[in-house]
Amino acid sequence: MKRFRSIDIFRGICIFYMTFGHMVNWWISQGDIWLYEIIWNFGAPVGGGGFLLVSGISASISFKRNQLKSQSSQEFNMKRARNVYMLRCLLIFLISLLWNFIGTLFMGLSGVWLWFVIQTISISLFMAWPFLKTSRIFRLSMCFVFWIGNEFVFYWLAPYSNTQNILGYIFYFLYNSPDQNVILGYFPFLLLGTVFGDVFSESNGIGNLIERRLFLKKKIFRNGLLFGVFLITFGLLYHFPDFSNKSTFASHMFIVGIELILMAFLVYIKEIRVISFQKRYRFFEMYSFYSFTMFLAHQLLYFLFQPIFNFINIWLVIIPILIMWTLLFRFIKKKWDKYASLKFLINKIAVGLADRIEIVKLGNE
16 A cells, blocks of 8 residues: 555654653743743644544554455454554553653643543544544534533533542543543544544555545645635634634644644645655654654653753754754664564564464364
């Protein structure tokens, strides 16, 4: 199946933004925290929401690839594909719990159950599996059901926050903390990504290059621009200025609109016009290749400095460190390639565990 560079670039932009944004958050002085708030609120389309979107795209493409593989191979079936998928989700979830626990110890976070993007992705992937077999229209409809439902559930439960009763516990589970990637508000981003993934997979079945480009132009480029502009406008106007608060419905619509336009632009230049870059290790594609590795590893940068920089001199620190960070992973790619990628290793472990389960089942039979 053809690899789509636009998806790799989108993922790379997401992880680069997270790395850059966290550096600003960690090292900016309290008096200039407004710089981080601007970056965080207006860059959300390529933060957690974007990372969930591209995770959904990858999940859908993998699902479609496995369906084709199961039809042409007697040794491979969708039950095994499901086991690999679920085990991969479980491994990511365990990593998220471990990460939240470490964050609780060293950064004073509000408990192991915190909706960081890794935890949201793992549970969203669990939830997405049954939806992968449904129609695109149904999935799009369910996106808005979750987004709108999240508004009602939050306002219903908010009065019970910090209370020791069943509703207080439900609020803690769903909204710890509301400014992070809470499941009801951010699962739809991954679900929307599966719709994109279906379109990319369908385009792979079109043999004629011109027809494939016309298909992508119609399905992603034109629709992305049209609906992207509509959702951005809606997000800006609905309860203005709620669009800058990433926990609100207006913000979710604004974020989706930006993501649609960004994806449309990347598809146009990489899949339709095919503008190529000559560097062997393309910048954003390398960030994509090591996305999970970089997300976890860059947290160590937290300990480099205290929050003492203002909105001017912080750039004298962040820019050189980003350059060195990029060169470090370029060296890692030359030295160890995929074996330094946590995504690759998690998949290998999941495949090995799935094979082991099959062997045990056959032995019992």
